[in-house]
Amino acid sequence: MGAFRGCQAASKPPWQTRRCIVFGSRVQISCGVAFALLKNPNTGSTKRHYAFGLANRFYTEINTTIQMAKYKLEYLWLDGYEPVANIRGKTQVKEFKNFPKLEELPMWGFDGSSTRQAEGRSSDCMLKPVAVYPDSTKKNGVLVMCEVMQPDGKTPHVSNGRASIPDDPGAWFGFEQEYFLYQDGKPLGFPESGFPFPQGEYYTGVGYRNVGDIAREIVDTHLDLCLDAGINHEGINAEVAKGQWEFQIFGKGSKNAADQVWVARYLLLRLCEKYGVDVNFHCKPLGKDVDWNGSGMHANFSTTYMREVGGKEYFENLMAAFDKYKNEHIAVYGPDNHLRLTGLHETQSIDKFNYGVANRGASVRVPHSFVNNDYKGYLEDRRPNSQGDPYKIAGRILQTIQTVPTPAVKKAAKK
Numbered sequence: 001m002g003a004f005r006g007c008q009a010a011s012k013p014p015w016q017t018r019r020c021i022v023f024g025s026r027v028q029i030s031c032g033v034a035f036a037l038l039k040n041p042n043t044g045s046t047k048r049h050y051a052f053g054l055a056n057r058f059y060t061e062i063n064t065t066i067q068m069a070k071y072k073l074e075y076l077w078l079d080g081y082e083p084v085a086n087i088r089g090k091t092q093v094k095e096f097k098n099f100p101k102l103e104e105l106p107m108w109g110f111d112g113s114s115t116r117q118a119e120g121r122s123s124d125c126m127l128k129p130v131a132v133y134p135d136s137t138k139k140n141g142v143l144v145m146c147e148v149m150q151p152d153g154k155t156p157h158v159s160n161g162r163a164s165i166p167d168d169p170g171a172w173f174g175f176e177q178e179y180f181l182y183q184d185g186k187p188l189g190f191p192e193s194g195f196p197f198p199q200g201e202y203y204t205g206v207g208y209r210n211v212g213d214i215a216r217e218i219v220d221t222h223l224d225l226c227l228d229a230g231i232n233h234e235g236i237n238a239e240v241a242k243g244q245w246e247f248q249i250f251g252k253g254s255k256n257a258a259d260q261v262w263v264a265r266y267l268l269l270r271l272c273e274k275y276g277v278d279v280n281f282h283c284k285p286l287g288k289d290v291d292w293n294g295s296g297m298h299a300n301f302s303t304t305y306m307r308e309v310g311g312k313e314y315f316e317n318l319m320a321a322f323d324k325y326k327n328e329h330i331a332v333y334g335p336d337n338h339l340r341l342t343g344l345h346e347t348q349s350i351d352k353f354n355y356g357v358a359n360r361g362a363s364v365r366v367p368h369s370f371v372n373n374d375y376k377g378y379l380e381d382r383r384p385n386s387q388g389d390p391y392k393i394a395g396r397i398l399q400t401i402q403t404v405p406t407p408a409v410k411k412a413a414k415k
Contacts, residue, residue: 068095072138075108075127076266077146080116080159083335084281084387087266088115105129105144107153117148117159124151130162131259136228143229143266145259165254165395166402170304172378173257173394177265178239178246178295178386180280181215181272187243187286188212188277196242199292203240211238214275218268219245225267231260240293240345241286254394261297261390283385284339294340294347295386301397302378305406310376318404322364322381323353325400329381332396334388341383348383355379 070093078085092108094100112118112125127146135141148157156163181188189212190196202210219236226233226247234248249264251257269279284294305314322329330337330350341350346360355364357371363383370377384393 068097069140070094071096071100071140071142072135073100073105073142073144074135075129075144075146076263077110077127077148078159078161078262078389080112080157085159085161085389087262087269089266099134100132100142102129102132105132107149108146109151112148112157117157122151125149125157126151126153128153130255131263133229133231133263136225143263145263161389161391161395162255162258165391166398167253167255168303168398169253169256171254171394171398171401172250172252172302172307173254173390173397174234174248174250174300174378175257175261175390175393176246176248176296176298176300177261178244178297179268180241180244180282180285180295181218182243182278182280182285183276187241187280188215189242195290195292199240199242202238202242202244204237210242212243214277215243215245218272218275218277219247222247222264222268222271225271226264229263229267231264233264239295244293244295254398255391258390258394281387283334283336283387288339288342293345296340296347296382297334297384297386297388297390297393299381299384299390299393299397300378301381301394303401306378307376309406310374312375314404314406315370315375318401319355319364321400321404322355325396325403326353326363329383329396329400332388332392333383334385336387337383337385340385346382350383 072091072093074089074091076087076089079088090110094106096104107129108127109124110127111123113120113123115125117125126149128149129144130147131145133143133145135143147162148160149155150157205211215238223233223236226249232250234250236245236247238244239246247264247268249257249261251260265279265281272279281295283296286292306318330341338350341347343349343352343361348354348361348363353363355366356362357366358368359365360382363381365380365382367377367380370379381397
């Protein structure tokens with residue numbers, strides 16, 4: 001097709017409007033020929049059929065071209081800061097006929113020397129799209145979760161914690177992300193000095209005295225933004241401490257679940273900008289020696305085998321493996337966890353492992369529903385903290401599960 005700049009009357013075929021204004025000789029001539037043939041009463045049926053086909057063909061090309069829209073693609077990735085990566089974002093504009101599919105999104109470079117992922121003398125890193133979500137805060141907005149790759153676009157960067165973790169669509173994860181809302185260096189609702197009244201009524205609390213005047217608006221708006229994006233956001237609640245909240249994300253597969261947690265975190269951080277509020281994900285922002293809860297990111301998990309077969313023997317073997325690899329789990333369950341996992345405030349000590357039915361002070365909480373269903377269902381690992389990387393947490397859980405044999409299911413004998 002020649003140079004193309006527009007067409008009036010795109011809502012009607014050219015032969016109906018007589019106003020096909022196309023700056024491209026091939027389309028202009030073809031429309032004119034089709035219109036002339038259709039206008040002439042002496043045009044035979046064969047030529048008339050040809051004219052209709054010709055006009056329809058170029059009408060389709062016209063419509064296809066003018067329907068291309070500019071989409072704002074916000075690429076998100078994790079930087080190279082340690083021990084906690086920050087989520088970064090930058091936007092490019094691309095044209096698509098419809099909301100872009102993952103496979104349509106290009107890789108994109110960035111300056112790794114500004115994110116602790118490269119040196120200035122060789123600073124190029126690449127962003128590889130791995131998940132895409134609509135962004136309802138912008139016209140034609142798109143959120144693109146990415147992995148960081150080396151300049152060749154094929155080798156994962158050393159900071160890329162997503163690429164190497166085990167994945168299994170039959171593994172389901174539910175993350176309970178706790179956090180504090182901070183303003184002027186203190187949790188929302190805290191006085192200028194000292195502390196508010198002790199925790200007790202804040203959990204799932206209602207009213208200005210408990211939740212203040214903007215927190216509810218923030219968390220409700222965040223919920224809507226996540227749902228608009230297609231994120232499996234499953235709920236919110238005010239938490240035990242003043243200014244502390246929680247949201248829950250569910251996903252099938254370790255990578256898919258963790259992608260959603262990171263994008264949900266990003267949406268919350270960006271939303272809070274307009275309120276002059278920061279999100280504090282530290283697991284114990286008020287310190288170890290005060291009577292205020294810390295923040296966790298409890299990981300509820302199950303596999304196909306756990307849901308469909310299970311059994312007490314398998315469960316006990318699984319818990320033995322979690323005990324055996326407790327140090328490996330703690331290593332990726334978030335920084336400063338020694339401040340939080342003290343045996344107080346609904347935690348087990350960091351150097352111990354235990355499990356218990358409905359026990360919120362255990363390393364792993366076993367729901368009543370799990371035991372009542374012949375040890376089938378999900379379990380809750382309560383050790384991951386609020387700053388933990390969900391990629392590494394889900395990956396470690398799957399690694400440990402994979403060390404536990406799954407006895408073949410005995411089929412009922414045929415009669």
